Amino acid sequence: MTNTLLIIILLGLMAIAYQLGVRRSQKVVGGPSGVRALHSLPSYYGFFTALWTGLPALLVLLLWVSLQSGVIRDLVVSDLPEAVRSLPDAQLGLVINDIQNLAQGNIVSGEVSPAMEQASAHYKSLQQTSYAASFVVVLSLAIMGLTFGWRRIAPKYRARNRVEAAIKWMLVGCSTIAIFTTLGIVLSVLFESIRFFQIIPISDFLFGLDWSPQMAIRADQVGSSGAFGVIPLFVGTLLIALIAMLVAVPIGLMSAIYLSEYAGSRFRAYAKPLLEILAGIPTVVYGFFAALTVAPFIRNNGELLGLDVSSESALAAGLVMGIMIIPFISSLSDDVINAVPQTMRDASLGIGATRSETVKNVILPAALPGIVGGILLAVSRAIGETMIVVMAAGLSANLTANPLQSVTTVTVQIVTLLVGDQEFDSPKTLAAFALGLLLFIVTLILNVVALHVVRKYREAYE
Amino acid sequence: MLSVTPDTAIAVPASVIAAGFSPVADESRAINGTVGDITVADPRMTARNVNVYYGDKLAINNVSLDIGKNEVVAMIGPSGCGKSTFLRCLNRMNDTIDICRVEGEIRLDEQDIYDSSLDVVPLRAQVGMVFQKPNPFPKSIYDNVAYGPRIHGLTSSKSELDDIVEESLLKAGLWDEVKDRLDETGTGLSGGQQQRLCIARTIAVAPEVILMDEPCSALDPIATARVEELIDELREQYTIAIVTHSMQQAARVSQRTAYFHLGELVEVGKTDDIFTNPRHRLTEDYITGRFG
Known part of the structure; x- marks a missing residue:
């Protein structure tokens, strides 16, 4: 609160300093008519003075705020009775918390002893001293900076x-x-x-075929020892990503071709923004669309055909993820297709090629590297996508290539491992970080390859 | 279609010729306001009363012109005068521009090319086009030349296609330079070579007419000389219409010259006459460098 006030005062001072700087710069050259004799425009002298006023003061304030609590804590602790000071760190922390709460008038966890009363009063007074001191130091620094900057102003000063x-x-x-x-x-x-x-050995993690991260947290607990083989997760992830790409690539690419090569300008003006609305739908909305609409639809229709479809199928998650990625593919492809020079189209049409021949033989080959780059970016997006798969793909780590069964993905497992109360030294929880690292590496590689491909494409015509 | 024959060629009053130039007398502007004879004895393409609109804007106003067999017609004029627009009407490349609308009549060997029953694809094979900037496909040299024959299904075997590629490159004067590297990419050639590759690509589909839209404006003088030589050789087999900004080029390569100004065809005639003895003041001003 006090610091906010201080910052507002500082900003006010900076504004004043700006005005003073501008005035002085004009004055040293004898009024606004002499501005040409100045090295810089008057406003630069204003900014210069304002920066000298604000920057050192703000830096000191920042430093003060970051060190203040530590220093006060140490001072309070050193005044506590020996019995309290020798407590283990964790309990000492609790005591300090209580003192702070007491000082701020909040609810305290236990009985309030006189020693604590005293400590909290001490804490309060230290805090007030600190605030007052910071106020004085920061403001005097600001004034000093203002004076310093103001005095530096001279016609030749840069x-x-x-x-x-x-x-x-x-x-x-x-x-x-x-x-x-x-x-x-x-x-x-x-x-x-x-x-x-x-x-867990890294080889077990990378090449293990079983994923069941249930660990016994207490010694007497009945539970499995846990299996952390990441293969089923990656197979599930890739299966869903593959289904998503099978949906998104043809639809996205073809809509891009239609929009950039065939559609009239009026249709394009409406269709492109509409297509991009798809990109603006929150993934959580896609998620319940997948879980509540698409998955039951697939299961019911699968049953009609006599197929055994799980209610949380990879197919449902993949389909919806594919729809989500369509605008991604189509706008990236649209960009690279438009980047193919008009002269290429003219050349092809001028020989008597039809539009579709031109698209097939000239535009797509020329745009292909860019399109591939866009697809790779979309793949890394599909792999990292979380919300849809959390809601629609299920939790059972089946090692299967059947899209009608339920699978799970890396991101889903990270979410389930970290949701709820967790112990941060159990391999179950730590596994989430290992999964995250692996996911990060995979998408990083994909992105690097994709960017490389896209950049290479850019040089093709220049 | 107007019945215009060489007999109706405009007689220019002797006084006008004697003066070297003059604001032209009314009787000499008999046809669409164009000075000189727009017709030839043996036309391959005839354009009559062509108007072109970009949206509401009239870009070409009532232009009529014949392009004769085995001749090179040069179209000159200041920027924005409509010469390129007119050229692009001749193989309907203007169709690719949404807001462009063409009125009037353009015939290729008596066939109205704007007839609704006519398919534009074979037309563009008959009337090929070479563009301002060399625009080879980012494919191999061989594939560039083979592109047209392939899409039109002109060949039935690989060796036939090889022959067409070789013949086209020979005609374009590029064969000796590239025969050992046909599988290298066409964009790797020099600018002049690229433009000759584009010419080879155009003649590979055996067109009757070749339209060239400032084919040398992106080339250096040596490459330009090479292309001009080529144009002269090609004249024996093809009809050529060339748009150029260089009057020297028009004088060197063409037999007839048409001068465009603000969307109108001002004057047309034998190249020698136009450059030595322009009859319209605008033509005179342009070729003597007073503007443009």
Whole structure:
């Protein structure tokens, strides 16, 4: 709360600093008419002053906030009675929690002892001191920065270069956030997976044919020791992805061909956005469409034909996933088909080829690498898709190629392993991370191959 | 169809010729406002009163022109004058543009090519087209040339197809340069070679007329000279209509020249006459470089 106020004050100061900078820059050259004598435009001097006002102060505030709680905690702990201080870490943490709750007027877990009362008062006062100190330090830093920046303003001062450098570093910062986040995710998954592979050998995981991750959590519990063979999961995943691609590739590709080569401009103007609405449907909606509409439909019709169809069949999940991927394929294919130069079409039509001959003999071969790249991207999307399969594909890890049976996928298993109360040192839970890592590697490889193919295609005409 | 014969050729008043140029007298603009004789004794294609609209915009206004057998007709004029549009009417390439509408009559050997019963596919085989930018398919040189014969089913055996490919490349003057690498991709050739490959691809389907839309504008002078030579050789077997921005090129390769201006055919005549003795002021201004 106090920090919000501080930040608002800082922003106000920055606005004032901007105005002051602009004014001073005009003043040092003798009014707005002398602006040409300035190295940079007045607004750059304004931004320059504002940056000096805001940036150091905000950085210090950030640092303060991140260190504050740790420092206060240590100070409070050092004042606690020896008996409490020597408690194990976990229990000490509980005591600190209680003190914090007490200080904030929340409900406390146990009896409130006088020592705790005292500690909480101490905690409160420390916190207030910290806030007050941060207020003073940050604001004085801001004023100092403002004065410093303001005094630097001179006609020859290169404010634009400074401001642009600051902006460049901001951009660098933003792009590294994305990179470090990815890195962080990969590393966290990787370390958990390594813990898993210390319990279950990696060869059992990669080549095992059985998946039943039930582990006895307590020693006296009756339960299997668990089998962590990933093959049935990947077969299920690939089966569903295959069905999805069998639906999505022909329909998506052909609709792209129709839209880009045959359809009139008016039809295209309506049909393309409508097709892309499919991409905007949340996957969870596809999920219950698959589970409640498509799966029963397939089972009923299968029974009419005398087939034994499971109520949660790979076919239902795959069909609906395929429908979900259609706009993905069609818009990617549409892009690459449109990228085929008009001169290719002219050349073919000019010899007397029909439109379909032109599509078949010239446009599709020329666009094929791009289309293949798009399909590979779609495959990695199908493999990683979760919601539809959670709802429609089932949980039994059957090792089967029969699309009428229920199968399970990697993503479904990750969800079921991590839903509910879990122990984070049981192989059952850790298996989720190993599955995630494997899934990540597979889709990464697919994406790299796909991007490589797409990029190679781009060079074909230039 | 207007009955225009060489006998009705316009007599130009001697005074006009003596003056070198003049705002043309009314009687010399007898046919559609075009100066000069639009007809030839032995026409392969005849266009009469052709109007072309892009949407509501009139791009070509009442153009009539004959293209004679074994002659090269050059169409010149400033950018946007409609010469390429007119050329594209001759094999109905304008059909591929949604908003384009063609009125009037264009005949190929007495067959109205805009007749609703006519199929555009064989027409385009009879009237081939070479485009401004060399546009070989990203296929092998062999497949580029064999493309037309294959889709039209002109051959029944591989050796027959081989013969057509070789003959077309020979006619296009490219055979010696590529005969050892027919399976290499056509886009890997130089610009001039690519354009000759496109010409070979066009003549592989044995057209009667070849339309060329600024075929040398993307080529260097040496490649241009090579293509111009080729055009002159091809004239013996084919009728050629060429759109060009280079007046020197028109003078070098054509027998007749047609000058277009703002969608109208202003003047047409023997190339030598047009360049030495233009009769319309606009033609004169254009070829002497006063505008365009």
